[in-house]
Amino acid sequence: MTESKESTVRLLITCPDQPGIVAAVSGYLHRKNANIIHSDQHSTDPEGGRFFMRNEFFLPGLDMDGLDDLRREFAEEVTNGFVMDWSLNPVWIPKKMAILCSKVDHALMELLWRSKRGDLETEVSMVISNHPTLRREVENFDVPFHHVPVGPTLRDKVTAEDAMIELMEGNADLIVLARYMQILTSDFVKRYERRIINIHHSFLPAFVGADPYRRAHERGVKLIGATAHYVTEKLDEGPIIEQDVIRVTHSHTVDDLKRLGGDIERHVLARAVKWHLEDRVIVDGNKTIVFRR
Amino acid sequence: MTESKESTVRLLITCPDQPGIVAAVSGYLHRKNANIIHSDQHSTDPEGGRFFMRNEFFLPGLDMDGLDDLRREFAEEVTNGFVMDWSLNPVWIPKKMAILCSKVDHALMELLWRSKRGDLETEVSMVISNHPTLRREVENFDVPFHHVPVGPTLRDKVTAEDAMIELMEGNADLIVLARYMQILTSDFVKRYERRIINIHHSFLPAFVGADPYRRAHERGVKLIGATAHYVTEKLDEGPIIEQDVIRVTHSHTVDDLKRLGGDIERHVLARAVKWHLEDRVIVDGNKTIVFRR
Amino acid sequence: MTESKESTVRLLITCPDQPGIVAAVSGYLHRKNANIIHSDQHSTDPEGGRFFMRNEFFLPGLDMDGLDDLRREFAEEVTNGFVMDWSLNPVWIPKKMAILCSKVDHALMELLWRSKRGDLETEVSMVISNHPTLRREVENFDVPFHHVPVGPTLRDKVTAEDAMIELMEGNADLIVLARYMQILTSDFVKRYERRIINIHHSFLPAFVGADPYRRAHERGVKLIGATAHYVTEKLDEGPIIEQDVIRVTHSHTVDDLKRLGGDIERHVLARAVKWHLEDRVIVDGNKTIVFRR
Amino acid sequence: MTESKESTVRLLITCPDQPGIVAAVSGYLHRKNANIIHSDQHSTDPEGGRFFMRNEFFLPGLDMDGLDDLRREFAEEVTNGFVMDWSLNPVWIPKKMAILCSKVDHALMELLWRSKRGDLETEVSMVISNHPTLRREVENFDVPFHHVPVGPTLRDKVTAEDAMIELMEGNADLIVLARYMQILTSDFVKRYERRIINIHHSFLPAFVGADPYRRAHERGVKLIGATAHYVTEKLDEGPIIEQDVIRVTHSHTVDDLKRLGGDIERHVLARAVKWHLEDRVIVDGNKTIVFRR
Structure with missing residues (x-):
């Protein structure tokens, strides 16, 4: 722009x-x-x-x-x-964006890259991960990387979230979960109401539970998709910002589905984040109004 | 609605x-x-x-x-x-629509059918064709069908257009060329400025001249498309209202391309006509502003 | 072709x-x-x-x-x-197709029309409906229309199915449920195993139960879709043949969603039926292999 | 995989x-x-x-x-x-890929990233550019970067191509032009027949000449696209491997079109390169057979 x-x-x-x-x-x-x-x-x-x-x-x-x-x-x-x-x-003050991720890089890389190219009206203030895996990839973009591990107990989770909150204090107008594989506590979600965006896979019909790509493959679906939404206390049920699908066939393996799913996820998430940053999304109860071009 | x-x-x-x-x-x-x-x-x-x-x-x-x-x-x-x-x-007075066609029925049928189902805010006042072929199909919809043949000379064309103008007088807020295979005179086009919508095939890259589907097939295109536009004196260059494409492969024959082209043509034309009837299209020089949902 | x-x-x-x-x-x-x-x-x-x-x-x-x-x-x-x-x-003997419908015409019309145009390798042997509503539309295509009403009891349903079976005996290589709003008995389904194709709406995420378009609207989905599948004893869970979606926005009403849903349904069903008639679909357990072009 | x-x-x-x-x-x-x-x-x-x-x-x-x-x-x-x-x-020996680029990074980054993630069956042997701009971005992927400037005369161009040929000798089963803004000589093209893939923008209708996005904007197109093809002596007219489009509206500026065009270019190019590397593309005169999944 x-x-x-x-x-x-x-x-x-x-x-x-x-x-x-x-x-x-x-x-x-x-x-x-x-x-x-x-x-x-x-x-x-x-x-x-x-x-x-x-x-x-x-x-x-x-x-x-x-x-x-x-x-x-x-x-x-x-x-x-x-x-x-x-x-x-x-508009002249870009929103600060913190990205949370785990080990998978596709959604993270798409956001870092688009930010760098000026496609997103944002300053990426930091990346936080519960794993150290992606440090080099993030630092190559001159973006601070923080490793905040999350232990097995609820107390560990609260400790980790407190550390994240401290890092983000004043530095995160928007929090993006770019395949962050930890469930957040209700307190954390409430603190950043309508300011956390998540991406997850979606299928027709829907598959609840573990290993969804394998089950989609077993069901022989012809489309796989992704949904970007605001995070609310009800897991994966917050207001939908954007969705899209990609066509698959009987000859795609489970691994192919995962790879294509990753592609559709990163594009859907990037669009949802872009619209949020441009103040195009207004939440109405459990729905969104998106004033797209 | x-x-x-x-x-x-x-x-x-x-x-x-x-x-x-x-x-x-x-x-x-x-x-x-x-x-x-x-x-x-x-x-x-x-x-x-x-x-x-x-x-x-x-x-x-x-x-x-x-x-x-x-x-x-x-x-x-x-x-x-x-x-x-x-x-x-x-809004409570539907626009009157006259449809011009020749022998090919796909775009005509889509418009008649959508009108009947209430998808289009219109009253189809008549269908005019230079061939008698589609009379029964039209009359099945309780829509008047007029056969206005067009002879080979320019004088014949003017005579035919005069007959069409008389039929449409007061009965055509919109004229849709649903694969009408006659070139209209400048006088006719000017009389109905911004009130004639046409559909034609489109390719990447473009093919000018005869037998475009055969040439698209020879060129091995992977997409075929259609463009709906207002008719101006410059043939096929009026303001674009809507475009779309469909994916094809090496295994589609020329006849397959024509059939798929017909499908994409009827859908693109139906959308353009719908938006015009709902006052969603404003012409700005040689472009359109389309206030879609 | x-x-x-x-x-x-x-x-x-x-x-x-x-x-x-x-x-x-x-x-x-x-x-x-x-x-x-x-x-x-x-x-x-x-x-x-x-x-x-x-x-x-x-x-x-x-x-x-x-x-x-x-x-x-x-x-x-x-x-x-x-x-x-x-x-x-x-290949020189087209498969005979019986279409079952109720009051809604969009999927039925698409099939009749494509059959007439030669897009489908079939002879439409009959249309059977539990309502007399669409008789004229069907007979305009010179296709026999049979009204087989279905009473409220299970005994009534069996009687109606027996009447349908008699009509279809030797005249139905394929049965298409084009928005036929009656649940079929297991006996009927078994008799025509892998020879009944159904179409139903699909959403991301899925909505089970009544009034799905209203619930999709309340949920603010950005895509609505349709799935064509073979009918098995498990309702709406047979092998998927084809799926597709269409984009919607916050400005579409419930009625808009239904109208757009009808469009996507008729196209998905027409593709699935075409591929079946061209022997492109092989069932593998609860999946399909579709040899598309 | x-x-x-x-x-x-x-x-x-x-x-x-x-x-x-x-x-x-x-x-x-x-x-x-x-x-x-x-x-x-x-x-x-x-x-x-x-x-x-x-x-x-x-x-x-x-x-x-x-x-x-x-x-x-x-x-x-x-x-x-x-x-x-x-x-x-x-299949156990990945093809070596040399990427040629200038200053624009989107197509290059998509290829480097997909290669690193294992989406492409390749070893990126080098990146060659006529500008030093993208050195750091490339070296972050541990891929050798060669700056081969091209002077204004034809003699300069030949000198530069000779330097590139020497670098690529035995190290380039495939050459990808990822927005490389230099026209190659016929000799260079013939040497690597059916082994050079290029990406360029495509519009409906087509715009020949300078500043195509501005002209597409002036024409009010509703779709912008990209075409990936093998390079032949006829500029931009070699066998098409893949094409795709994206929808735009009246509210997109010329800069928006360029940005969206860049997105569609990188995805189309990545698919074409992937299929070539997997031996899915066979050239037939000026067309391709693409055995997609």
Whole structure:
């Protein structure tokens, strides 16, 4: 993206739908002489539903102090009379991303590589792994690598999570689980609500339990897929951000399925992360609104 | 679609981008107590670019007389100060569609069938063909079929087009060329500017000239595709509405390519027609803005 | 397909893999001066696995009497020493297809239409429905329509199935359930083993139970799909022949999902039926080998 | 792939189609007690067409000496009476791959990464670039990087190609142009006939000449694609191995198209290279036969 990001802001709004929201917001932005670059909106139902809006606008000369003023003013002049969740996000400050992984590298590498190429609006602040395996690969990208092993007991897990929380404090606007093979505690998940993205394989029909690729092979599926979602306390059931599939045939072995599954996982995860970083994803209960291009 | 269409209107706007458009439009709709159901907008460049908007709103009790009042009022109160192309389209009145075809039925059948099932917001007013071949297939759908043969001379073509124009007068908001194998005159095309949609095959790389499927087969392409576009005076070069491809292999014969090409053509054409009928397509010079779901 | 089908035969083989099968088969066909047009094979594991083969060959002058001789000879000269399931199918005799449906027409229409256009190697011998709704649509294709209502009791169901069996006796090499909304008895399924193809919706993740599109909508899935499979006694769990998906977004309503689901269903079913009719599908336990182009 | 590759061989055959080829080949392999793992064949026309075959078989204990014997014997016992192009390729010896690139890294990185992960049956012997830009990225993979600048004159180009030829002598079974922005001389191309793979962007319709992404954007295309092909003397017109496309919309900028184009290029190139390395691609004049899974 070559668009300048200076003085550019993204406004996200979620509220019960009612007449006048757009008029109030656009009237305000017009009075501020904001130049609207993109605008998307969605209503689940104009009568009694919920309303979602994403606005990207340019305000010449706006800096962080100006943004603070804008937030105060917006709260006073616009949000009155609406029960509104909203945020004003400075586009010129990339979100900090911490990546958690284990031994498998495909999803991690895709994220590091895209970040380096400027495809993702982010600064990768660190990679944390419960194994030392991928240290060199990560450090080749000049990204700090932290090995935080996780012992077998719940107490060990809490200790490890505490260490991770300390590392990430102030350094992780987004946490991405790039094939991190540890289950997180509810406390950890709650602390970073709607800020943890996970990727997992998906099949038609679904296979619950161990060794899913072998079971998909035994079932003779013709498609294998992946789902990227926000992590909630219910394992693998958080709001879906993106899904995709790839075609397979009877001649693919279990290992082929795993390899192709890895490919589809890294692409699906990269898209979900990109959209999150660009403030394109709004969570609505257990669903997402994704304002894609 | 089970959404009620009574008293529902779609507002389409094209104009040079400048601050205040959205504020003016949304302010007006708010004062009228309109309930905005969907809203999409696009700017090619906030500074010096063009702005496009599609608004679908519900105004309880609105009928055709009320819509005329609304158009007058909108012109006076909103469009002032903007150089604006705009239209207010009643959703409760389906557009009339005339389909032109020759002997090949796949694209025609897809349109008739989807219309009958309620997938397309349209009333198929007639089918016109330069061959009598498909009469029975059309009449099975209770749609009028007109055989308008076209002779070999330019004078014959003009005579045939005059006959078609007379048949379509007041009965064709949209004309779809569903594999109609006659080249239309410039006069005919100009009369129905941005109201004629055509479908043709597309390849990577492109093949100009006769017998394209044979040449695609000789070239060993791995994809064959189709492009739906508005018809302009430059043959096959009008604004593209939709494109898609299908994968082929070395084991497909020329006849297989034609059959698969027919499949991709009918689906691409059906999508383009659907979007046009739902006022989702705005032409911008030789390009289209398509506000897809 | 313009390839001539006269004197053309398809040989299908399933057997435990062991050295010499291909040599035995190809040696025999060579001695018969058969002209091999296509040949595909697959082994699940050369050591201890199963072997599958599809051969399409041309034997000038071969007619039904000659085919009977060929079958006798093949049994004597080739199958000896192998534990072989095999069939020799005359390509010039299209398989007879009976279609079962209820009130929804999309899958039925796709099959009737493709059959009429020559895309499917079949003769549609009849359509049977438990409702009279679609009589006219079917008869427009000059295909016999039989209304066989199904009462509420199991006894009623058996009576209806007996009526269907009588209608289909000698007239149904393949039975396609094109959204037939009745559960078939085990006896019926067993009688037509590997000769009944069904289509049903599929989601990532899967939704079991009633009203799946509403639940997929509530879950915010980004893909909806369809699976075509052979019917076995375990409902919706027979060998999968084909699957596909279509992308959806937050702005699609439940009705949109149903409409798009219908589209993907009819295409997936049509492909599965086409491949079955062309002897491209071999069942291996609960999986299929599909020799696609 | 976890399948053992020891003592495994791939036999590729191209010849005029005539009865008895399969019988001769499979009879011979059976006498040798070869265990056939995969077999694919294709005939452009059983009468007067060309026949193509790929056989993967296992011969316990076979080493390089044994393979030489096998080649001699095969030539004497099987190829007699057929005008046959054939090769017997030891699967246990990975092909050596040289990658040529300039400054853009996406295609290069995808190949290095997949090679390292074992997705590609290859040893990357070197990367050669006319710019020093990507040295560190390459050396991080422990792959030799050679900077061979190319001056402005034809004489400079020949000098550079001579240097590359010397580097690659005996070290390059395959040359991949991973966005190498220099036109190669005819002499260079002829020397490595059917051993150079290139990737370039593709559009519907095609755009010839400079700045294709800008022109595709101006034309408002809805798909952008990529084509991987063998390099012949006719620029960008060699036999196509693989193609694919990605969907774009009116809201993508020229830079977005370039970024998405880079993604589709790296995936298409990686698939084409993988299939070449696995001996799945046979060239037939200006087309390819690709025996995909």
